[in-house]
Amino acid sequence: MIFRQLFDSASSTYTYLLGCPDTGEAVIIDTVFEQYARDAALVRELGLTVRYTLDTHVHADHVTGAWLWRQKSGAQSVIAAHAGVDEIDIKVVDGDVLAFGNQSISVRATPGHTDGCLTFVTREQDMAFTGDTLLIRGAGRTDFQAGDAHTMWQSIQTQIFSLPDDCLLYPGHDYDGRTVSTVAEEKAHNPRIGGEAREEDFVGYMNNLALPHPRLIDIAVPANLKGGKPDEVEAPDDWGPVIQTFAGIPEIRPDWVARHRDELFLLDVRSAGEFSGELGHIEGATLIPLDELRDRMDQVPEDRPVIAICQSGKRSAMAAQILRRDGRERTANLAGGMIQWHRLGLPVA
Structure with missing residues (x-):
């Protein structure tokens, strides 16, 4: 069992x-x-x-x-x-x-x-x-x-x-x-x-x-005594189909991001070389390397959901956690990163 x-x-x-x-x-x-x-x-x-x-x-x-x-x-x-x-x-x-x-x-x-x-x-x-x-x-x-x-x-x-x-x-x-x-x-x-x-x-x-x-x-x-039902049921903030992993990482599917990218702030946290390298980047993405994110938080807007992006989804998972700790609840990690984005045949700049 x-x-x-x-x-x-x-x-x-x-x-x-x-x-x-x-x-x-x-x-x-x-x-x-x-x-x-x-x-x-x-x-x-x-x-x-x-x-x-x-x-x-x-x-x-x-x-x-x-x-x-x-x-x-x-x-x-x-x-x-x-x-x-x-x-x-x-x-x-x-x-x-x-x-x-x-x-x-x-x-x-x-x-x-x-x-x-x-x-x-x-x-x-x-x-x-x-x-x-x-x-x-x-x-x-x-x-x-x-x-x-x-x-x-x-x-x-x-x-x-x-x-x-x-x-x-x-x-x-x-x-x-x-x-x-x-x-x-x-x-x-x-x-x-x-x-x-x-x-x-x-x-x-x-x-x-x-x-x-x-x-x-x-x-x-x-x-x-009501089975755990709250007195007032709050409407969920369903800006996107975010799934939290058991490790506590909020993730979102690449295909959904591709369909809604004009409504999102796409935050690429790779190095400059990777951003313009083999995997390329998603059109409209903003580059802020992970090592610089805490110092450049004011460059991340708060009026749109933020999607953190990297090569495989590992560094961007840390970026998503940093953003959440800063109070930016509408944040998610791009599941699988640019590797999965390419695997699905989604467009790059």
Whole structure:
């Protein structure tokens, strides 16, 4: 199975992508609204199609990307039926199975952190995605959103610790850089519920955490009860079909640029010799070598989208990033550079 673990540093949230290598169908677990472009780029580069977005619970520390995935990619959103969420496609209960290609993932109800928490388990029971129910050497807080330490004790003991000892456990968060544990490890070493801990030990520990409320709770919970749909949906600035790569580079296709070049500022960042050399240059392009770009930023107009150009698309990728950091959002890299431009038979000056 194709597997990737992704991280949002603002909320310390892990997002998980699982894909079927035979069919390219995939699921993505606990998406973050602000990370849609990054995650969609990875999905595209791996040749996958996301069938379902799964949320382990109604998050209090970030807004889910489920609604955004549905709008932009057609993925169906999934959460517990007991979570009380609107704007959702599929409401699941304990024992349900979700298939993606030749792979599947099963649903285990693990309330306690909230009353609608789920753990997702792979078909072979070799991986489990525990959300905020069981963390690495910890457990999710139980002091709001109908949380209950006694309920969490039962969930962990019956639904997670009942999995094979070598089952890998992937949490919804970690604040110390830990990425994965196992059932056996948490049974032995989790300071809250492992070893010889009894229910009263666990409950006493959890009821005395005295943690401050999550910083974004007043924003995240209402948004997540609508599946991540914003109160106001902003109209996109669709000046062109820009695609962000997983490396974070905004790219645009050469053929589109050729059809719209009179509406664009074409910024060639090669050397003067290359500009007039073998590959030539696009008619109307302005030459500002990459090494000089920061000092000559005032020569780049702000009233038109900017297309950065070089030989292969590598130096111009850096130019696009420099321009974006300068606040010029309507900027993209010419995908494949002049090499791809020639390969497609597009006109040069």
